[in-house]
Amino acid sequence: MVVWTSAWLHGAAASDDVLDAAQAWAEVHQVCAADAETATRLELPEPGETPAGLALLLAAVRRAGGGSGGLALPVAGDVRGLDGASEFSRHALRRGEAAVFPDARLGLVPERHVEGMLRWTIHQIGELAPAEHVPVGEAEHGMSSAMREAASTLTELDVSRRRPGVRGEIAESVSARPQPSWPEGVPQRCLRVLQRSTELEAILRVAADDAPGGAVSASADRVRSQALNPLFESVRTARRAAVDEMVRVLRQRAEQH
Structure with a gap:
């Protein structure tokens, strides 16, 4: 919107x-x-x-x-x-x-x-x-680091062993998200960052899920939250950066014409 x-x-x-x-x-x-x-x-x-x-x-x-x-x-x-x-x-x-x-x-x-x-x-x-203004390139780099951290966090939390089919859950979450069209001329890099943010969020939602097999104690739950919260923040930062850049490009193109 x-x-x-x-x-x-x-x-x-x-x-x-x-x-x-x-x-x-x-x-x-x-x-x-x-x-x-x-x-x-x-x-x-x-x-x-x-x-x-x-x-x-x-x-x-x-x-x-x-x-x-x-x-x-x-x-x-x-x-x-x-x-x-x-x-x-x-x-x-x-x-x-x-x-x-x-x-x-x-x-x-x-x-x-x-x-x-x-x-x-x-x-x-x-x-x-x-x-704070975050350049889209910086946001993309942050997303790459967050993706690696998210994969490591899933491994440490041993989510896959406790929840068979977790990869299917992630894929289903990604495919269920709306796939809107975009105005002509928006940077492809921004669209790539938005797509990666969707994938990362799906992974994090699985890791944060309190379904059976999740954290078994308050302390374990606290550790999990501390590990995942910065990664969720990277998703929000990346989405804001991508949207800001698309709006900036569209405004600049309009001013040139």
Whole structure:
């Protein structure tokens, strides 16, 4: 959503392209404002009213002065990309993801209520916490190191012995993730980093799973968390870096034309 909406705002994609790409995530997208004030400002439905479609979300972001978007992937202890103790931050933290458009002072939080339907809640946001810029090359290198560490962690935790078929679980998790199209001209390196992040996350989810055969004590569970948390962080860092770079390239190309 961040990449496609940014591409549209900069004239690098048509609105129909954005709507078509969104079908990879859900057949139906619903849009509503987080509160009455936001609804009035953006001419969107209030909470409890019949939601709007995705086209009105795009129009609302543009009307509010939206430029390039950014990706927030907050977790407890890491709220980069959020705006402090706000309802938007609390909502984004619960969901673990959000799209932010600082120029428009808007934050978009997706939530899947039923299969095949994704609802976007639009919040007005304040000043965002600064997020460190990570070059995509650095993120890719970090991913490679994390992949090696993840494989080593799986071996140390002896996950394969306790859970036969673990490789199939990982493959199924990767294949189940939506495979969206991308705007023309986005760097292939960014797409490679996103694909590797998906693979790494699938491995880490298996290692972190509390299914039978997992850690047998609180201390063992603590050791496992300490080993995996930095690797999960590398996934979030890589995704943010890839999205930032794609948005930067699209904006730069638009400015040159």
